[in-house]
Amino acid sequence: MRELALHLLDIAHNSVSARARNITITVIEDVQADRLRLAVEDDGCGMDAETVQRVVDPFVTSRTTRSVGLGIPLLKAAAEACDGSLKISSQPGIGTRIDIDFQHSHIDRMPLGDVAETILTLVIGCPDVHWRLVYQYGEGVFEFDDAPIKETLDGIPLTEPSVLGYLRALIRDGIDQIQVTADAI
Amino acid sequence: MDKVKTLEDLKRLREEALEKRKVKTASGQTQVIVGMGTVGIAAGARETLKAILDYIEQNNLSDILVRQTGNIGLDSFEPIVQVIIGENPKVTYGRVTPDAARRIMKEHVLNGQVVKEYKIEG
Numbered sequence: 602m603r604e605l606a607l608h609l610l611d612i613a614h615n616s617v618s619a620r621a622r623n624i625t626i627t628v629i630e631d632v633q634a635d636r637l638r639l640a641v642e643d644d645g646c647g648m649d650a651e652t653v654q655r656v657v658d659p660f661v662t663s664r665t666t667r668s669v670g671l672g673i674p675l676l677k678a679a680a681e682a683c684d685g686s687l688k689i690s691s692q693p694g695i696g697t698r699i700d701i702d703f704q705h706s707h708i709d710r711m712p713l714g715d716v717a718e719t720i721l722t723l724v725i726g727c728p729d730v731h732w733r734l735v736y737q738y739g740e741g742v743f744e745f746d747d748a749p750i751k752e753t754l755d756g757i758p759l760t761e762p763s764v765l766g767y768l769r770a771l772i773r774d775g776i777d778q779i780q781v782t783a784d785a786i
Numbered sequence: 787m788d789k790v791k792t793l794e795d796l797k798r799l800r801e802e803a804l805e806k807r808k809v810k811t812a813s814g815q816t817q818v819i820v821g822m823g824t825v826g827i828a829a830g831a832r833e834t835l836k837a838i839l840d841y842i843e844q845n846n847l848s849d850i851l852v853r854q855t856g857n858i859g860l861d862s863f864e865p866i867v868q869v870i871i872g873e874n875p876k877v878t879y880g881r882v883t884p885d886a887a888r889r890i891m892k893e894h895v896l897n898g899q900v901v902k903e904y905k906i907e908g
Contacts, residue, residue, distance in 0.1 A: 602828055607827050610832060614822055614854075614856065618856065670857075719832065721839075722822070722832050722835055722836070726822065726852065726853060726854035753793050753796045757799075757800050757804070760842060761803045761848055762845075762848065764803070765842060767791075767796060767799065770791065774791075
């Protein structure tokens with residue numbers, strides 16, 4: 602993966618697979634403290650402690666009753682290479698939260714990339730999930746919640762061409778705004 | 787085209803979409819499914835999906851169901867796109883770059899011609 606936004610896309614799909622109804626993605630660019638913090642939180646089926654271990658370290662030779670991928674181990678390695686970390690807190694029946702943080706200015710820190718495209722991909726491709734994005738850059742915050750949009754559309758699909766344009770503009774402009782405002786200070 | 791931003795504007799879009807549906811003849815649901823497993827994402831599936839959505843928006847195509855799926859076991863062929871039109875059998879395409887996606891939308895989704903170059907047999 603060449604962008605952290607693609608890692609977020611990957612992790613968010615884990616939440617969908619865990620049958621989550623509500624998924625919140627958080628991006629915090631705390632330039633002052635020189636930290637980049639990402640989080641994906643869901644109310645899916647959750648994992649017990651053994652599964653959390655296996656998810657983070659797939660090279661342990663134990664019985665594999667569930668599929669294990671490299672998405673999380675690779676992201677963990679990327680964070681640790683940037684003076685950061687990846688932490689999972691999960692409870693069966695409640696949900697899972699994955700927190701990843703990096704030194705923002707670390708020379709090896711891969712670009713955040715296109716967060717707007719990632720969110721759009723998730724909202725359109727997994728329409729049965731309630732998606733929220735909280736994007737913080739410095740003091741500015743942009744929050745996106747697809748619930749009021751779906752409520753207003755009341756059955757019209759998100760792939761209706763004019764709605765696609767609306768969603769894309771809403772998310773992109775929202776993120777651009779807080780970055781422009783922050784950089785101007 | 788005016789950029790719509792408020793929920794009021796969205797309500798208007800909804801009314802327009804409802805009108806469009808009234809005149810549309812029933813011709814079977816078109817589904818476009820993009821593989822978004824870890825391997826797919828690493829291979830560029832997000833950009834493939836973007837090309838599909840852009841095509842839909844630019845050509846004003848309503849009623850195309852776009853979905854994601856996870857890994858379907860064809861890792862070396864990612865990004866994968868599957869097309870189902872009405873009652874026709876599902877067609878699976880492999881190594882679908884954004885350019886390939888545009889061709890599939892134009893030739894298969896709009897004109898019913900399978901794009902053999904990208905089709906995965908079996």
